[in-house]
Amino acid sequence: MKKILIPVGIIAVLAILIYSKAVGTYNQFVQLEEGINGEWAEVQTQYQRRTDLIPNLVSTVKGYAEFEQETLTGVVEARSKATSVQIDPTNLTPEKLAEFQQAQDQLSGALSRLLVSVEKYPDLKANQNFLELQAQLEGTENRISVARRNFNESIKGYNSTLRVFPNNLFAGWYGFVAKGYFEAAAGAENAPKVEF
Amino acid sequence: MRYPSAIKQVVLFALFLLQGFAVAQDFPPAPNPPRLVNDLTGTLSAEEVGQLEQKLLAYSDSTSTQVSIVLMGSVGPYDISDYAFQLGEQWGIGGKGKDNGVLILAAMDDRKVFIATGRGMEGVIPDALAKRIVTDMILPNFKMEAYYQGLDQATDMIFKLASGEYKADEVLSEGDSGGSIFFILLLVFLFVILPIIKNRKDNNNHMGGRGGGIDFWTTLMLANMLGGGGRSSGGGSFGDFSSGGGSFGGFGGGSFGGGGAGGSW
Numbered sequence: 001m002k003k004i005l006i007p008v009g010i011i012a013v014l015a016i017l018i019y020s021k022a023v024g025t026y027n028q029f030v031q032l033e034e035g036i037n038g039e040w041a042e043v044q045t046q047y048q049r050r051t052d053l054i055p056n057l058v059s060t061v062k063g064y065a066e067f068e069q070e071t072l073t074g075v076v077e078a079r080s081k082a083t084s085v086q087i088d089p090t091n092l093t094p095e096k097l098a099e100f101q102q103a104q105d106q107l108s109g110a111l112s113r114l115l116v117s118v119e120k121y122p123d124l125k126a127n128q129n130f131l132e133l134q135a136q137l138e139g140t141e142n143r144i145s146v147a148r149r150n151f152n153e154s155i156k157g158y159n160s161t162l163r164v165f166p167n168n169l170f171a172g173w174y175g176f177v178a179k180g181y182f183e184a185a186a187g188a189e190n191a192p193k194v195e196f
Numbered sequence: 197m198r199y200p201s202a203i204k205q206v207v208l209f210a211l212f213l214l215q216g217f218a219v220a221q222d223f224p225p226a227p228n229p230p231r232l233v234n235d236l237t238g239t240l241s242a243e244e245v246g247q248l249e250q251k252l253l254a255y256s257d258s259t260s261t262q263v264s265i266v267l268m269g270s271v272g273p274y275d276i277s278d279y280a281f282q283l284g285e286q287w288g289i290g291g292k293g294k295d296n297g298v299l300i301l302a303a304m305d306d307r308k309v310f311i312a313t314g315r316g317m318e319g320v321i322p323d324a325l326a327k328r329i330v331t332d333m334i335l336p337n338f339k340m341e342a343y344y345q346g347l348d349q350a351t352d353m354i355f356k357l358a359s360g361e362y363k364a365d366e367v368l369s370e371g372d373s374g375g376s377i378f379f380i381l382l383l384v385f386l387f388v389i390l391p392i393i394k395n396r397k398d399n400n401n402h403m404g405g406r407g408g409g410i411d412f413w414t415t416l417m418l419a420n421m422l423g424g425g426g427r428s429s430g431g432g433s434f435g436d437f438s439s440g441g442g443s444f445g446g447f448g449g450g451s452f453g454g455g456g457a458g459g460s461w
């Protein structure tokens with residue numbers, strides 16, 4: 001009897017150890033994931049805020065009859081495209097995130113083209129309403145970059161916890177996968193120049 | 197094709213390392229002892245720094261809102277806005293949870309300035325108003341090298357906007373009284389309970405030969421008494437010090453979410 005009891009005991013102790021480690025790891029992943037969900041909500045809020053500013057901006061600029069129509073329609077189209085790409089926080093795969101980012105970057109590009117072409121209209125540039133909108137838009141861009149940085153930080157914490165041994169084994173069992181980062185905007189290094 | 201990609205990787209790696217260095221070095225550590233006005237460039241005279249510090253400190257004492265001024269040479273490759281948010285976050289300007297900090301950051305060599313508002317201040321100082329403070333008060337003065345006047349007027353305006361949003365918190369004094377209760381309990385333990393225990397022991401040991409033990413306890417109590425006396429007088433002088441409005445207690449761990457506005461002169 002004794003001969004059987006010893007291996008059974010060892011196996012039982014090992015099983016308890018592995019079980020508690022597995023539970024601990026699972027809970028850790030859940031916590032990290034909740035942190036990411038929170039940061040992601042912040043990112044989406046700030047992008048939404050920008051989207052909400054655009055109708056005001058467009059109607060202010062529209063008042064200046066001679067303003068180029070194609071720049072305006074570019075902004076409106078990019079806006080509707082950006083609003084059509086929404087990601088559920090449970091589905092933050094790198095591909096999905098890249099798609100989201102591409103749509104938002106397109107809107108950023110259209111917006112900055114609009115702001116550059118405004119330089120040609122001194123009346124518009126001095127318009128108080130436009131100046132306030134511009135300040136709000138700048139503030140929103142700042143908030144977006146802060147939210148994106150915080151999001152990337154928590155993704156980094158999650159991914160690096162996920163990928164070390166032995167967490168990677170547990171992650172495989174539970175179906176936790178690595179999540180995507182925000183990349184620096186493609187073409188951000190050649191921001192549109194203001195020409196005089 | 198193989199070589200360029202290898203070179204590219206090496207270059208990227210080197211850049212990555214350099215970036216690590218840049219991040220580590222570019223942000224000055226929080227001032228120690230803590231100060232609200234930090235002129236790293238020597239632009240302001242010591243007197244002007246002192247006046248601003250007193251003004252900001254009085255405001256922080258009465259409202260708990262921390263307005264900090266940092267003048268530095270250059271923010272390097274960063275956007276001044278980005279730099280201001282990260283610096284404010286690292287120093288933790290404003291109270292934890294309230295996030296009621298404001299950072300006025302000026303990069304003298306870059307000729308750029310930015311007012312970063314903590315998350316809790318975005319409501320009272322919206323970006324458009326921060327922008328107006330920068331364009332109407334800071335930039336015109338800075339253009340004429342009247343740096344003190346610019347900062348003075350800007351902080352006045354920030355106070356006006358922010359006053360009433362947060363009341364001076366009683367948390368600090370509560371914390372103090374908690375500390376003194378603990379201290380009293382400690383004294384009671386040392387001077388009432390310990391002697392009782394000691395006396396009992398003495399009674400039990402009436403016939404025992406442990407005379408040395410009494411000496412030990414007496415010495416310990418005397419030492420405690422002396423130490424206690426010293427400590428309580430220290431506490432008194434500390435109280436006088438803080439009521440005289442002497443020094444700033446330190447940043448509270450506030451967080452910045454990207455609010456604020458800036459400009460260049």
